[in-house]
Amino acid sequence: MYGLTGQYWSQRITIVASECIFLVFVYWFLFLNGNEIFHLPGGNLHRKILLFGFCLVIFVRMSFMVLYLLKRGVTWKETVTVSLAFALYYIGFSMLGAVRNIPLDWLDGIAVFLFLAGSVINTLAELLRDQWKKDEQHKGKLYTGGLFKYAVHINYFGDVVWVIGFALLTRNLWSGIIPIFLIIMFVFFNIPEHDRYLRDKYGEAFKEYEKKTKKLIPFIY
Numbered sequence: 001m002y003g004l005t006g007q008y009w010s011q012r013i014t015i016v017a018s019e020c021i022f023l024v025f026v027y028w029f030l031f032l033n034g035n036e037i038f039h040l041p042g043g044n045l046h047r048k049i050l051l052f053g054f055c056l057v058i059f060v061r062m063s064f065m066v067l068y069l070l071k072r073g074v075t076w077k078e079t080v081t082v083s084l085a086f087a088l089y090y091i092g093f094s095m096l097g098a099v100r101n102i103p104l105d106w107l108d109g110i111a112v113f114l115f116l117a118g119s120v121i122n123t124l125a126e127l128l129r130d131q132w133k134k135d136e137q138h139k140g141k142l143y144t145g146g147l148f149k150y151a152v153h154i155n156y157f158g159d160v161v162w163v164i165g166f167a168l169l170t171r172n173l174w175s176g177i178i179p180i181f182l183i184i185m186f187v188f189f190n191i192p193e194h195d196r197y198l199r200d201k202y203g204e205a206f207k208e209y210e211k212k213t214k215k216l217i218p219f220i221y
Contacts, residue, residue: 011074012066018083019059022090026055029091030098043098047169050108051097054115054166055090061123062086069126071133088178089166097170111168118162121147125155142202144209150218152209153194156186157216191215 028034030048035041066074074082128146132138147154163182167175198206214221 008074011076011079012070014079015066015074015082015086016063019062019086019090022087023055023059026052026090026094030094035098040095041099041101044101044103046104047100047102047108047171048098050104050112050169051094054169055094057115057119058086058089061119065123065126069130071130089163092178093166093170093175096172096175100171102171107171108169111165114165114168115162116165118158118160118165120158121161122155122158125158142198142205142209144213149213151214151216153186153191153216154218156190157218160186160216186216 025034030052033042035043125147129143129148132143132145151157160179160183163179167179195206195210202209
């Protein structure tokens with residue numbers, strides 16, 4: 001998937017369209033008594049509102065990413081895996097959180113902070129890189145500035161943080177499986193594959209960069 005050129009609009013539109021379908025389902029489940037079809041408890045209204053708010057933020061950010069910021073091509077295999085991941089975030093988290101009849105408290109404040117912080121880290125890192133790459137003087141050069149000076153895959157770190165925040169908002173232990181799975185995918189699949197591509201493309205420049213920069217978590221790993 002790395003190194004592909006072209007717009008691949010069919011795949012991009014498919015991803016955004018799947019998000020729209022997931023959003024409609026989540027709204028129905030949270031606010032139109034969709035839980036009754038599954039014979040599940042009604043849960044807490046304020047938590048449901050936050051859950052849907054998180055989904056809306058994801059939709060805006062990810063649609064902007066897929067339709068504008070993402071410059072490389074997108075394969076159909078990636079389209080399917082990304083859509084399935086969104087299904088877990090939108091539908092999985094919403095259903096797990098909607099059945100919890102727990103009033104909002106300080107833990108939910110932490111959840112909101114983590115979700116927003118992770119969202120900002122991910123999107124800001126991508127925006128700064130996009131602006132840098134638009135300069136013709138930087139064509140063919142490796143970007144190591146902005147937030148990427150703190151971790152090679154700081155954008156992935158942002159994803160991990162907001163997903164943890166979303167999982168915490170559900171107040172459901174089963175939600176913990178999703179961020180754990182995401183971290184495993186990043187560490188054992190996405191990062192190694194991306195690093196191989198970057199080494200091939202940038203050579204010594206990337207090798208020097210990765211020697212002095214953490215992989216995923218700033219100052220730690």
